[in-house]
Amino acid sequence: MREQFVSYIKNLQDQITAKLEAIDGKATFKEDLWQREEGGGGRTRVIENGNVIEKGGVNISEVHGPLAPAMQQYFKVGDVDFFACGLSLVIHPKNPYAPTVHANWRYFELYDKSGAIVDSWFGGGQDLTPYYLFEQDARHFHKTCKAACDIHNPLFYPKYKVRCDAYFYNPHREEARGVGGLFFDYCKKTPQMQIKDWYNFVTQIGDSFLDAYLPIVEKRKELPYTKAQKDWQEIRRGRYVEFNLVHDKGTLFGLKTNGRIESILMSLPPRVQWRYDHQPDPGSEEEKLINVLKNPIDWV
């Protein structure tokens, strides 16, 4: 399973970066190969200052070794070894009408000190963060997620959609980070789902990503926009930073367990503004977005 999923995410990284470069038409991904002292490493690919993509990263990593004490506590396990691999991506388009997207698909194994597997699971998801709300875009993204889920189990989409809304939430702002998508974790062997079935499910979601996101970018990437709309995008990107640095478990664990900082923080937007007590005008498009972020919608 390790080799199979590593091979999958390597191929998927190639596919996604190739398609994103094609849609951008100007910038290309810069690749950094890195090694982790305690075992494993990664292939970070970052794109900046494109025609379409202002900043984005599509990273894979494959790390292993003794599980750090902070992670032992978190997983409620003892002194075990681990293997983890996954693909993480965040794309921040230039055009404020084109939404930011985040996705992650990952696989974990835990071993006792004799090297026998004691646990394994998949996790991941994908979610959309618009700056202006096009309901058809949110519906398209969610429908694509649902279609991929439904192939495996009709209960998955409603379950993982709700978890996504709950997870990508800024309690201190009382609003969601975006319009959601899917979020699942600890997808372990059950009587109904072997680990191989979870592999099939997670790779189905991974395969759906470009269909879920690219048509939205195609539609929005050349819409004309004003300086004020770009400012709004940068202000909203401040909320993205607040979520990632205050609440996101992956980011915080990465920072606290000696992860590769530049690969973890590639998720942070290129330009951000914080203005004191900024409020959108009543009845504006900006306010319309906030209302949806405060009250998650059933998009399909």
Place this chain on the structure above:
Amino acid sequence: MREQFVSYIKNLQDQITAKLEAIDGKATFKEDLWQREEGGGGRTRVIENGNVIEKGGVNISEVHGPLAPAMQQYFKVGDVDFFACGLSLVIHPKNPYAPTVHANWRYFELYDKSGAIVDSWFGGGQDLTPYYLFEQDARHFHKTCKAACDIHNPLFYPKYKVRCDAYFYNPHREEARGVGGLFFDYCKKTPQMQIKDWYNFVTQIGDSFLDAYLPIVEKRKELPYTKAQKDWQEIRRGRYVEFNLVHDKGTLFGLKTNGRIESILMSLPPRVQWRYDHQPDPGSEEEKLINVLKNPIDWV
């Protein structure tokens, strides 16, 4: 003591905002009075888009009520009532040669359910975050801090200077937030220092703030700078955000205990950039700053 310190911070807020408006010459502070549901409130004053100050806040608050469970855990006390008041300020100048400054002076009391005081202490400090290093500015700031400390105890400056370096540190970047200053907390009654003596000490530091900071701003506010230098300031302000949102205890407790969000997050810089793996040129002024942040200096 409560009344005395509240009255002190009210006056100090007036003094500081008046002097900052005078040095800015264009923008004025916007005042927001707010109330806290559970008891108390505050007077937030924020300035934006000035000639000299790009964004800044000088806030006082005076809050009381039952101590939140998260704070009970943090202070290692049971179900007690509390009173807390303080002045917090952060000033982000426009000119990248003028440093950001942060200061905070605060007083806490804890009470048992009969209303009797069971504990009380002062805390606070002030620290400087330059984007370009002028050694004379760092020395001036530290000398002013030391002179205020020395009036009370010659051991205070070395002790609180080292604590400041330790506290305002981004471990994930292996660098200090800035060139430091003073940081002290839990300044409680001892055989040598009555609570009144701590009041005298903390107000001495508060009184030294304008002398420590304003002459630096005066010297740097009109130096010509390039777009690249402004970009560097915005990139470094990303590190300021990383510290405040990932590590700063005051910010995190505020966000998690239903504080007034806009008053807490006034500390965030107006404009920030994150570029992937940005490294200053070898031998540049930018690299000179980083070297000092990685190896704190004894400035006096």
